[in-house]
Amino acid sequence: MKKFPLHKAFTFLEPGPVLLIGTRDKGKNNIMTLSWSMVMDFTPQFAFLTGPWNFSYAALTKTKECVISVPTVEMAQTVVKIGDCCGADTDKFKKFNLTPLAAQNVKAPLIKECLANIECRVTDHIKKHNIFVLEALAAWYEPRHKEKRTIHAVGDGTFITDGHKINLRKFMADKLPPGV
Amino acid sequence: MKKFPLHKAFTFLEPGPVLLIGTRDKGKNNIMTLSWSMVMDFTPQFAFLTGPWNFSYAALTKTKECVISVPTVEMAQTVVKIGDCCGADTDKFKKFNLTPLAAQNVKAPLIKECLANIECRVTDHIKKHNIFVLEALAAWYEPRHKEKRTIHAVGDGTFITDGHKINLRKFMADKLPPGV
Numbered sequence: 458m459k460k461f462p463l464h465k466a467f468t469f470l471e472p473g474p475v476l477l478i479g480t481r482d483k484g485k486n487n488i489m490t491l492s493w494s495m496v497m498d499f500t501p502q503f504a505f506l507t508g509p510w511n512f513s514y515a516a517l518t519k520t521k522e523c524v525i526s527v528p529t530v531e532m533a534q535t536v537v538k539i540g541d542c543c544g545a546d547t548d549k550f551k552k553f554n555l556t557p558l559a560a561q562n563v564k565a566p567l568i569k570e571c572l573a574n575i576e577c578r579v580t581d582h583i584k585k586h587n588i589f590v591l592e593a594l595a596a597w598y599e600p601r602h603k604e605k606r607t608i609h610a611v612g613d614g615t616f617i618t619d620g621h622k623i624n625l626r627k628f629m630a631d632k633l634p635p636g637v
Numbered sequence: 638m639k640k641f642p643l644h645k646a647f648t649f650l651e652p653g654p655v656l657l658i659g660t661r662d663k664g665k666n667n668i669m670t671l672s673w674s675m676v677m678d679f680t681p682q683f684a685f686l687t688g689p690w691n692f693s694y695a696a697l698t699k700t701k702e703c704v705i706s707v708p709t710v711e712m713a714q715t716v717v718k719i720g721d722c723c724g725a726d727t728d729k730f731k732k733f734n735l736t737p738l739a740a741q742n743v744k745a746p747l748i749k750e751c752l753a754n755i756e757c758r759v760t761d762h763i764k765k766h767n768i769f770v771l772e773a774l775a776a777w778y779e780p781r782h783k784e785k786r787t788i789h790a791v792g793d794g795t796f797i798t799d800g801h802k803i804n805l806r807k808f809m810a811d812k813l814p815p816g817v
Contacts, residue, residue, distance in 0.1 A: 618802070
């Protein structure tokens, strides 16, 4: 994977794709599927929502770090199945033939099969709302990944794949952050 | 517009489309464009991020209500232009030929030209992070709206349109909330 400019990392998350959240606790890697996330301004800061009902919650609150991975269309079934089993009794990397790669700033693993990976540390945990606030530390991108289309959860078991792109830069050039 | 079941209102927002946020203050309707939002669990609860740099911020904090409208592909240019001008000196409904419709629970207007509209009240404002937490009060849907595809902001002035849908319900039936 190639380093990706940190100030542009939000462009992977802003479209709202389903994400995989990698954690590592007690020497074990784990992954959860998540679609309740949002970009926080143009800084490399993100928020997502998860709670004690999720096995990854303990690792997140304890280690205060994770990796946000961006899967693409060909992983759709795997992504759903990752969300439908539990790290308490399943080694998800093994079960789904995924390859953990060492991150640079956190112990949580990158996922080789994903289009992009963002190393993050938890900077705040708004317990009242189960919201985690994250700061991105490094971003990685696989330029050889042929499939670029991500998937978006509808919430009813169906998923929308990315369609075509529209370029409307000329109508909002003054609103874009520098270098994006 | 037809009433849409409130417990399914999150299915409009979970895929992460660009949204229009309608407010009404001092007798004037206003709209802002927003893509920093997320679903909060399967309840009709949402979060979005905006701050004092946005003219709608004052109306949101004062009236504690808004309407979340979901525009589709044919409105893409309008959506961007709405985000590129300011309600302080512009009547955006007039400028962009949009039709305000009376909501049932809030003074903020629905937008007739959108696929769906969700009336919301602000239940919390996490000032430290500029996050607003919203409870949905009623949801509306235009079944005759031919274009169903929404748009997703990349953040660099380009937008991804909805592509085809994948049905993976059978792999996550046990995770879906009742009636969805």
